[in-house]
Amino acid sequence: MRMKTILSNQTVDIPENIDITRKGHTGVMKGPRGTLQRDFNDMNVELSLLGKKKKRLWVDKWWGNRKELAMACTICCHVYSMIKGVPWGFLYKRRPVGSLPHHHCHSGGWVSLRVATLIPQATTVKNKNTRTFLDGISLKKEQFSRLMEKI
Incomplete structure (x- = not known):
């Protein structure tokens, strides 16, 4: 039997030209091409925004097994895709x-x-x-x- 990890955290750096707001487990990104919104209510993690000038999204997962720890990385990947999509868009x-x-x-x-x-x-x-x-x-x-x- 494997032991659970006490705390796992991931961070995503937010560029200066993108404005991010967090309401509960919902992240809203605003940039030059519009607004993107994503809801992370189904994932049991803690989200927090750090920094005033250089913003950073901090994702924490407490007492998770291997599959639950992967959710923190999944949220960071979704946010990173939103960061790329807001200023440039996808084709x-x-x-x-x-x-x-x-x-x-x-x-x-x-x-x-x-x-x-x-x-x-x-x-x-x-x-x-x-x-x-x-x-x-x-x-x-x-x-x-x-x-x-x-x-």
């Missing part, structure tokens, strides 16, 4: 994948994806194929972009 480049032919329809700023083959509803399946084919859109590239003014 997701996606590409369609699948086993069926697709039609891509561009209208305005939206892209719709339609399956080109018509599969009849009245078809009886005699020898079922157990393989799984996933149709849809997969993430091709994730990057930061200051040029995303439409999103």
Whole structure:
């Protein structure tokens, strides 16, 4: 049987151009591109803000096992992603994948994806194929972009 760790803590440094406020277990980030808010009520940790000029978020977990100690690092990773997203934003480049032919329809700023083959509803399946084919859109590239003014 493993012993529990008495105290585990993680810190995240907050840049000067980002304003962070904490209300209970909810963190609100304000930056040049807008506001992000995240609720950490389901995680049993202590959150505190330190410093006036150079702000720092302090996450404490008392008497936790291995999985509970990982929550402190998870919260820090979420806050770090919010810190990157508030000043720069995120750009997701996606590409369609699948086993069926697709039609891509561009209208305005939206892209719709339609399956080109018509599969009849009245078809009886005699020898079922157990393989799984996933149709849809997969993430091709994730990057930061200051040029995303439409999103």
